[in-house]
Amino acid sequence: MKIVIAPDSFKGTATAAEAAQALSQGWRDVRARDELVALPMADGGEGTADIVAAAHPGATVHQVPGCTGPDGRAVTGSFAMLPDGCAVIDIATASGLPLMAAPDALAATSRGTGEVIAAAMDHGATRLLIGLGGSASTDGGASVLAALGARFTDSHGEPLPDGGGSLGALTRVDLSGLRPPPRDGVTLLTDVRNPLLGTQGAAAVYGPQKGADPGEVTTLEQGLTLLSALLGGDPGRPGMGAAGGVAYGLATAWGAVTLPGSAAVADLVGVDRVIADADLVITGEGRFDRTSLHGKAVGEILSRAMCRGVPARVVAGDATDSGVLTLVWLAEGAEAARRDALVWLRRAGAALAREIELTAAVP
Structure with missing residues (x-):
């Protein structure tokens, strides 16, 4: 499978590049043979x-x-x-x-x-x-x-x-x-x-x-x-x-x-070209809520993936959407999630890879 990992920064805990690396490491812990493409994102802010x-x-x-x-x-x-x-x-x-x-x-x-x-x-x-x-x-x-x-x-x-x-x-x-x-x-x-x-x-x-x-x-x-x-x-x-x-x-x-x-950063880093033949896109940010879908990097990635029929998942530090995998849930608390964000990002990547394994195992 080709997996594109395109998170924004988790402000105060991980840069976009660090988040992409940690998620990639977690995925490889479970599915080492997949093609992973790290594509850190930004929306015009720091980084x-x-x-x-x-x-x-x-x-x-x-x-x-x-x-x-x-x-x-x-x-x-x-x-x-x-x-x-x-x-x-x-x-x-x-x-x-x-x-x-x-x-x-x-x-x-x-x-x-x-x-x-x-x-x-x-x-x-x-x-x-x-x-x-x-x-x-x-x-x-x-x-x-x-x-x-x-x-x-x-x-x-x-x-x-x-x-x-x-x-x-x-x-x-x-x-x-x-x-x-x-x-x-x-x-x-x-x-x-x-x-x-x-x-x-x-x-x-x-x-x-x-x-x-x-x-x-x-x-x-x-x-x-x-x-x-x-x-x-x-x-x-x-x-x-x-x-x-x-x-x-x-x-x-x-x-x-x-x-x-x-949108401009997505164009500059070639998001459309990279995700065109992807099997899954993973994006994320520190906090995911309704504003994330309007003008933010995560919303831009989700929109472009949906337009191309590519499945997408979101990892966030915390979220108001129950469909998002959060570090707070994995770490069983906000303080632990912030303190060891890269550790929990790696575990999030592994958790998403295990979901794929389980899905593939269902007849």
Whole structure:
């Protein structure tokens, strides 16, 4: 049999690649002769660049030391360069929420991502593919654009400090020094459909997840409103609120386009080609619920498998669907499942292989 193992990450416990390896090991423990194809997945969040690079022979990963982290401390960013000149960047690498020493919704900056973009272009990138999941900031992309040469100044002509909290003092936006986008354009990967502003906007919906209290949400909303009045564009377009408005900033100043992350990554890693002749597809993620079927990697894999008539199974850390094999059930508890996730993922792979053995044994 040909088994395709295509999980997303089990956040906080296993990367997508680790999950795919553990599930594969478990399957081989029971059915060593089957053909296994590991195809780690992502939806535009952390790990997207590595996963896309791994699926493209000749791709190279480049470190960018000394980037400005989301709380101002230096971090090492990175990008993957594909053989066709496309650079793939995860915003979480240099501007991710886990990089914050402590929550600071007003001061968190996305500047480091702009620095990684500049490094990729200096390296010869002719196209950019940027995953927007996991950002720490709510600055409308102003800090990204500032790193690329734009100027955001107050009434005295002084550059604004980084962070969405300073945008309320914005008086002028000067794009004359902004570096032009790469020749073949910029694509943003996200499963977020929120606009920049309003009750469903970046500040109101995602600000609290980044540490903003109600007063700070109001401050961020006011700053983003002022930014949009001066920068222009269409802040009401679906997806402009992604990554605290980085999508809006890059779409407005650079003409970047947004695509659903899970579908784009599936295309980039060749999911359709790989599963076309598969006998079974196994996918998974940390928690499976009704939102998993809408814009997430697991839902994308299930949809594509179903369209091709290929059976599929889901392994999850936990789930609201009784038809999903969960690590919590195998480990008889959430704590044990989290503590030894790779062990239980391996056992999940073995359990699914035994199901196949039992099915084959039925006359």
